[in-house]
Each structure stands twice: as C-alpha cells, then as structure tokens.
Amino acid sequence: xxxxxxEPSRGTSPHTSPHTSPHSGLRRATTERAILDCLAAEDGPxxxxxxxxxxxxxxxxxxxxxxxxxxxxVLVAVGPRxxxxxxxxxxxxxxxxxxxxxxxxxxxxxxxxxxxxxAGRGLERADHEPPDDGLxxxxxxxxxxxxxxxxxxxxxxxxxxxxxIANPVDPATGRVVELHESAFPAGVVGVEDVQGVxxxxxxxxxxxxxxxxxxxxxxAAVDTATFAYLYVGERHSxxxxxxxxxxxxxxxRGLAGEIGYLPLGEGSGRLxxxxxxxxxxxxxxxxxxxxxxxxxGRTLGEAAVAVCAxxxxxxxxxxxxxxxxxxxxxxxxxxxxxxxxxxxxxxxxALGESAPxxxxxxxxxxxxxxxxxxxxx
Numbered sequence: 001x002x003x004x005x006x007e008p009s010r011g012t013s014p015h016t017s018p019h020t021s022p023h024s025g026l027r028r029a030t031t032e033r034a035i036l037d038c039l040a041a042e043d044g045p046x047x048x049x050x051x052x053x054x055x056x057x058x059x060x061x062x063x064x065x066x067x068x069x070x071x072x073x074v075l076v077a078v079g080p081r082x083x084x085x086x087x088x089x090x091x092x093x094x095x096x097x098x099x100x101x102x103x104x105x106x107x108x109x110x111x112x113x114x115x116x117x118x119a120g121r122g123l124e125r126a127d128h129e130p131p132d133d134g135l136x137x138x139x140x141x142x143x144x145x146x147x148x149x150x151x152x153x154x155x156x157x158x159x160x161x162x163x164x165i166a167n168p169v170d171p172a173t174g175r176v177v178e179l180h181e182s183a184f185p186a187g188v189v190g191v192e193d194v195q196g197v198x199x200x201x202x203x204x205x206x207x208x209x210x211x212x213x214x215x216x217x218x219x220a221a222v223d224t225a226t227f228a229y230l231y232v233g234e235r236h237s238x239x240x241x242x243x244x245x246x247x248x249x250x251x252x253r254g255l256a257g258e259i260g261y262l263p264l265g266e267g268s269g270r271l272x273x274x275x276x277x278x279x280x281x282x283x284x285x286x287x288x289x290x291x292x293x294x295x296x297g298r299t300l301g302e303a304a305v306a307v308c309a310x311x312x313x314x315x316x317x318x319x320x321x322x323x324x325x326x327x328x329x330x331x332x333x334x335x336x337x338x339x340x341x342x343x344x345x346x347x348x349x350a351l352g353e354s355a356p357x358x359x360x361x362x363x364x365x366x367x368x369x370x371x372x373x374x375x376x377x
Contacts, residue, residue: 031057031065032376036074036094040119040369045078045093066092073097074372094119099159100151101368103360104143105207106136107166111143114361115151118159118368122361136165137193148196159371161194162203162364164210164356166237168254174204177254181236181271201371203363207231208257209248210359211319211349212241217362219350220317227315228307229349230332232300232323234283236260236274242311264302273303282328284321297331301339304332308340319349 034055039046048066052059069075076095080088098118105112111128126147131139140163148158168177175190191202212221212229221227221243229241240257242249249256260274269275280296282288288296300323304316316336318329333346349355 027061028065028068029376031055031061032069033373035062035065035069036369036373036376039075039092039094042119043121045091047081047089047091049089051092069376070095074376096155097157098372099157099368101160101162101361101364102144102147102158103162103164103357103364104140105164105210105357105360106131106140107207108133111139112357113143113147114357115147116361116365117156118365118372120362120365125357137189140189140193141195144194145196158197160201160203160364160368161197162205162210162360162367163189163194164205164207164360165189166207168258169205170254171250172253174202176204179258181260181269181274201367203360203367205360205363206239206254206257207356208239208241209250210357210363211351211355212243212317212359213248214351214355214359214362215241215317215319215349216243216246218358219355220347221315224315226311226313227317228304228311228313229317229319230259230300230304230307230323231320232277232282232318233320234322236271236278237320237322238274238277238303240307242307242313244311259303259307262303262306264299264306273299282322282325284325286325288325288327290327293325293327294331297328298335300328301332301335304336304344304346305339308336308342308344312341313344316344316346317349318346319351319355321353324348324352 034057035051038051038054048059048062052062066075073095075092077090078093079091081091094117100115100117100123103114108130110130113126113128114122115124116122128143144161151158165176167179169175170177191199191204194202208229208231211231215221215229225246226244231239238260240259242257260271262273264273264276276299280292280299282296307313318332329346329348336346337343351358
C-alpha cells in the first residue's frame with residue numbers, strides 16, 4: 001500500500017511555460033503524483049486506462065502525464081497487457097533509472113541488507129559478516145559499496161539508505177549515542193559514514209525504533225495509534241519502541257525507550273532492568289522450562305506495567321529473538337493484567353526478527369519517494 005506523503009508543492013512545474021497558468025502546473029504535478037502513488041500501490045505495472053480508472057483522472061490528462069514521466073525517464077513502457085479483450089494496451093512501470101533503496105541492519109553478530117524499488121517491491125536480501133568491535137563504520141561502508149556497485153551496474157542507482165543500529169541515535173545530530181553499558185557498543189556512527197548518497201537521503205536510527213515502525217505499518221499494530229513494542233534479545237539486550245498517536249517517540253536525545261535502565265529487579269549498576277533480564281539466561285531458539293519462562297515473564301511484565309502506567313498504550317507488542325520464545329508471552333500478559341491500571345492486550349510481533357530491517361527499508365523508500373514526488377511539483 002502506498003504511503004501518504006505531503007501535498008505537492010505549489011511551485012511552478014518544470015514543464016510549465018511562463019505563459020501557462022500556475023493552476024495548470026499544479027494540476028500537472030497532482031496528476032503525476034497520483035500516477036506515481038497508484039503505481040506504488042500496485043504489485044505490478046498498469047496501463048494508461050487502468051491508471052485513469054484508479055485515479056479518477058481523465059484519460060487525456062493521464063496520457064499527457066505519462067508522456068512527460070516517460071520523457072523524463074521516471075516511467076518506462078514494459079510491454080503489452082495480455083489476456084484481455086480489446087485493443088492492445090501498453091503497460092507502464094517505474095523506470096530502472098528511478099533507482100533502488102537500501103536498508104542495512106548492523107549489530108555485533110550480523111550485517112543484514114535488503115534492497116527494494118521505489119514502489120515498495122523487495123528485490124534482494126542478504127546476510128554479511130559482522131563488524132569487528134569498534135569498526136562499525138568501515139564495515140558499513142564496505143557492505144554499502146558492494147551493494148551499490150552491483151545495482152548501479154544494472155542501471156539502478158541507490159537513491160536512499162536507512163541504517164538500523166543496535167544503539168540509540170540522537171535525532172538532532174544523526175549520530176549514535178554511545179552508552180558504555182550497551183549490549184552492542186558500536187562506536188560513533190553518523191549519516192556522514194554512508195558514502196555515495198546525498199546525506200539528506202540517509203536515515204540512521206535505532207533497531208527497536210525501526211521494528212516498532214514496521215509493526216505499526218505492516219505488522220501486529222496496524223490500525224493501533226498508540227502502542228509499545230517491547231524488544232527482548234539475549235543478555236542485556238532489551239529496548240522499547242513507543243508509538244503515540246501514530247508517531248514514534250524518540251525523546252530529546254534519542255534515548256526514549258532505553259528501558260534497560262529502569263530501576264527494576266536486582267543489580268548494582270545503572271542497567272538494573274537489563275541485568276535482571278540477562279539473569280534469566282534465555283537463549284533464542286531454545287525451549288526453557290515453564291518456571292524459567294514464568295520468572296522471565298514476570299520481570300518483563302513489571303517493566304511493561306511501568307510503561308502502561310505512564311503512556312496508557314492500547315497494545316503491547318512483544319518482539320525480538322527472546323521475546324518471541326514460545327510460552328513467554330502469556331506470563332507477560334498475566335503480569336500486566338495483575339498489576340497495570342487496566343488490562344492491556346499483549347501480542348507477539350508479526351514480523352519476527354526481520355522487523356528492524358523491513359522498518360528501515362520502508363523508511364528509506366519513504367525518503368526517496370518524497371524526493372521523487374516533490375521533484376515533480
């Protein structure tokens with residue numbers, strides 16, 4: 001489904017002559033935008049007649065807009081529509097030159113990449129060797145250079161990149177905030193470490209934030225305006241993605257959701273809750289006994305209750321490789337039902353461990369799509 005972007009610019013279209021009404025330029029930009037949004041909403045190319053029906057714009061206006069977009073190498077004819085009666089109709093889709101977007105998920109154990117086109121279609125996914133400790137930026141550059149070179153050779157340049165990293169990111173600076181107690185120390189990484197792409201086309205954010213966005217748009221929290229995404233990994237790796245009224249909450253320094261620092265459970269340092277979770281010794285892919293699951297569920301549920309008391313979410317989404325262990329969720333839900341001001345449903349994340357990567361890919365596509373559409377205004 002197409003994402004809804006801001007309204008087209010009211011500036012003069014590049015195709016508008018000095019003697020053309022500014023309203024004509026606005027109509028042209030609106031028609032082009034409608035065509036692009038329509039293609040993004042479809043899993044495949046469309047004919048001009050199909051575009052006219054889906055956009056409720058007159059066929060002559062659609063034909064004129066398609067000609068402009070084709071002349072500017074935004075659209076390309078990909079062949080005739082087969083298997084339907086009547087005159088042969090030409091199918092149109094985004095041109096290869098419109099480019100691709102890349103998402104990178106990087107942590108201590110793996111680097112994952114995904115590539116998609118600007119219409120939201122996935123093209124490639126791959127796993128790569130993880131970075132050496134403290135050498136995240138060079139590894140990120142190596143992986144992106146290899147992916148970008150391969151797609152440029154195919155005539156499809158990289159238009160936007162989103163990097164998901166297992167540390168908070170300061171929204172004001174676009175750089176990683178170093179937390180020495182973090183389970184995944186990554187060093188200082190910023191948007192400037194993504195080379196070969198306009199910095200305005202780079203998104204860098206925390207992996208749990210990206211996962212929450214993915215669950216909001218395509219997963220367990222669709223149609224839920226306010227929810228909390230509780231990520232549970234191995235060792236001290238816990239985090240919270242908080243969406244309020246449809247918007248992700250990052251905080252003043254990008255530290256919103258760092259629930260490992262909640263003063264819950266046993267421990268002597270600042271990472272009290274993180275230590276309590278690590279003490280459960282849960283490992284992804286295993287089947288712990290019910291006593292262990294009940295103890296871990298109680299610990300996680302108490303943290304979730306603190307979130308419920310402050311934010312009042314409509315839903316709690318449990319995710320991450322440990323958070324999705326079979327049998328854990330009912331214990332979290334039982335604790336929330338017992339202690340929270342009101343009962344809040346607890347559901348398993350629908351996108352599994354891929355949630356951060358798919359959230360990052362969607363944000364990269366959104367950034368590239370905004371640039372493409374605004375450039376036609």
